[in-house]
Amino acid sequence: MFTKYAYTVDERFMRYAKIDTQSDPLSTTFPSTEKQKDLSRLLVKELKEMGIEDAELDEHGYVYATIPSNTSKNVPVICFCSHVDTSSDSSGTGVKPIVHRSYDGGDIVLPDDETIIISPKEHPYLLEKKGDDIITASGTTLLGADDKAGVAEIMDAANYLMQHPEIKHGAIRILFTPDEEIGRGVDKVNIQKLGASFGYTMDGGEAGSLEDENFSADGAKITVYGVSAHPGSAKDKLVSAIKVASAIVDALPKDSMSPETTEDREGFIHPVRMQGTVEKAEIDFIIRDFETSSLESHESFLRNIMDKVTAQHPGARATLKVTSQYRNMKEVLVNHPEVTAYAAEAIKRAGLQPLKMSIRGGTDGSRLSFMGLPCPNIFTGEMALHGKHEYVSIQDMQKAVQTIVYLAQVWEEKSQQ
Template identity: 85%
Template sequence: MFTNYQYTVDTRFIRYAQIDTQSDPQSTSFPTTEKQKDLSRLLVKELHEMGITDAEMDEHGYVYATIPANTDKQVPVICFCSHVDTSSDSSGTGVKPIVHRNYDGGDIVLPDDQTVVISSREHPYLASKKGDDIITASGTTLLGADDKAGVAEIMDAASYLMTHPEVKHGAIRILFTPDEEVGRGVEKVDMKKLAAQFGYTMDGGELGSLEDENFSADGAKITVYGVSAHPGAAKGKLISAIKIAGEIVDALPKDGLSPETTEDRDGFIHPVRISGTVEKTEIDFIIRDFDTSSLEAHESFLRRVMDKVLDHHPGARATLKVTEQYRNMKEVLDQYPQVTANAAEAIRRAGVQPLKMSIRGGTDGSRLSFMGLPCPNIFTGEMALHSKHEYVSIQDMQKAVQTIVYLAQVWEEKA
């Protein structure tokens, strides 16, 4: 079906990667940065050029579009979703994508900072891509394959479906979101406007990966209240909230229950930010586990740690506030097994073995699943995310394009 097809996913990706769309975790606006809309506006323009007449960007930066059905069958409306923003963990300004043709399997030295080396030893998946065409950044920025690879794949697949009416499919909705990297990606999605029954985020990693499970997540904030006094006359009076906060963090386990000591299905408690003064200091935590019921156990443990430290500081006090963030999408997807099964079939039709995986993190698909749109996550090829070592294989992206097209076809066939 794709024998003579001229893919556009690579040229689209390179074009999109050069647009700075970094989101800002400290911003309270939505989207958190207006520059994300620069890419969204371009996507609307390109969708119109394909003949997708209803493509639009709303005031929040969401892009909605429809590939119309071309079958008489009653097919469930499916949605493909990716996010336009990139992480704040590394600069996204002035991205210069470089294509390494027929990759030789060795280390890749990036030209604009030759101390940045993508080592095939440290990145075994990269070593397995010998012979592929690999795209990297130039050494001073991230690449943005997370998730502009997904965006480009959806756009190329949309172009294919619009120009190949012989591929029968139901109505397909396209959704591009801002602010996924700051955990707010679907905060203002208009589900009534989206009007889809099932969805797929294109935001996974290695070829063939299909993720129908992710962490359940809470945020926690410990606020420590000390007693301020002039340091020159502080003996017996001053109680430092800063030092107490440091003791709480230091009292956490050193050999477990942290991101740096866990893997697979292990959960953790992770302090991510400390700020404050002698009088008042706040510690922000993220709490993660695949088993939602285990979150409460982790939070109870954190409270015990806090209370035990406070026992040594009479006159100080502290509070712990827990906020729900997102939940394991498997709780929803298990009720709709056909959603994941159809994706696995599409991956196989693309000539790839499906790899069922779990996400040690979150995804727009998790929140969408609990908003009424069961939504697993499909591979894009994006690897070494949020860093200057980020890379993506063009051949992986092409297989993702095929998967989207085959998935639309599978849903029509099974209707």
């Protein structure tokens, strides 16, 4: 079906990657950065050029569009979703994507900083990509394959479907979101306006991967209150909130319960930001586990550490505030097994073996699932995320385009007249 198709996914991705769309976790606006809309406006323009007439960008930075149904069957409306923002962990300004044609299986040395080397020793998936065309950044920025690879794949699949009306499918909604990287990706999405029954985020990793389970997540903030005094006359008076906060972090387990010491289905408590003065200091944590019920025990463990350390510093006091963030999509998807099953069938039709995986993190899909849109996550090829070692295979992206098209077909085939 795709033998004569001239894919546009790589050209699109290279163009999108150059647009700075970093989100900002410290911003109070929505979207957190206006520059995310620079890409979103381009996407609307390109969708309209394909003939998708209702493509629009709303005031919150969401792109909505519809590929109309071309079948007489009663097919549920499905949605494909990716996010336009890139991580704040590494610069997204001045991205220079580079194509390494027919990758030879060795180290990839990035030209703008030759100390940045993408090696199959640290990135074993590269060994499976020998002969592929690999896209990297130049060494001074991230690449932005997370999630501009997904954006480009949805755009190319839309282009294919609009050019091939013989491929029968129901109505397909396209959703591009801002601020996913800072956990706000669907805060203002209009589910009623979206009008889809089921969805798929295109935000996964290696080719063939299909994720229907993710961490459940809470955020926690410890606020420490000290006692300020002039340092020249502070003996037996001053209690430093900074030192108490530091002692709380130091009291966390060194060999367990942290991202750097856990894997697979193990959860963690992770301090991600600390700031303060002598009088008041704050520590922000993320708390993760695949079992939602385990979050409470992690939070109790953290509270006990806080209370114990605070008791060792007379005059100090501390509070812990927990905020729910997102939950394991499996809790919703287990009631809609066809959503994941159809995706697995589409991956097989694309010539790949489906790889059922769990996400040690979250996607827009995890929150969308609890907003009434059951939404597993499909591969894009994006690897080594959020840093200068990020890369993506063009051939993986092409397989993702095929998977989207086949998935639209599967839903049509499985539906009744």
